[in-house]
Amino acid sequence: MRNRLKVLRAEAGWTQQELGDRLGVSRQxxxxxxxxxxxxxxxxxxxxAAIFARPVEEIFDNPHA
Incomplete structure (x- = not known):
C-alpha cells in the first residue's frame, strides 16, 4: 500500500527507531x-494517523478507490 510515512517521519525529524518507539513497533x-x-x-x-494528527486517507492511498 502506497503511503507518505517516510516523508511525514522526515518532516517530524524522527528516525525510524524513534517512530517505532512512539508506535510500539520495531525499527524494522x-x-x-x-x-x-x-x-x-x-x-x-x-x-x-494519530501521531501525525492527519486522517488515515492522507497518509495511506486507498488501493480500492
Missing part, C-alpha cells in the same frame, strides 16, 4: 511500512 517494522513491503493493520494505521 517501520522500514517495512515505508518501503511498502508490509501493510499496516487497521489499528496501526490509526495510531500512525
Amino acid at each position: 517494522a517501520v522500514n517495512a511500512l515505508e518501503t511498502e513491503k508490509h501493510d499496516p493493520s487497521l489499528d496501526l494505521a490509526y495510531r500512525i
Whole structure:
C-alpha cells in the first residue's frame, strides 16, 4: 500500500527507531511500512494517523478507490 510515512517521519525529524518507539513497533517494522513491503493493520494505521494528527486517507492511498 502506497503511503507518505517516510516523508511525514522526515518532516517530524524522527528516525525510524524513534517512530517505532512512539508506535510500539520495531525499527524494522517501520522500514517495512515505508518501503511498502508490509501493510499496516487497521489499528496501526490509526495510531500512525494519530501521531501525525492527519486522517488515515492522507497518509495511506486507498488501493480500492
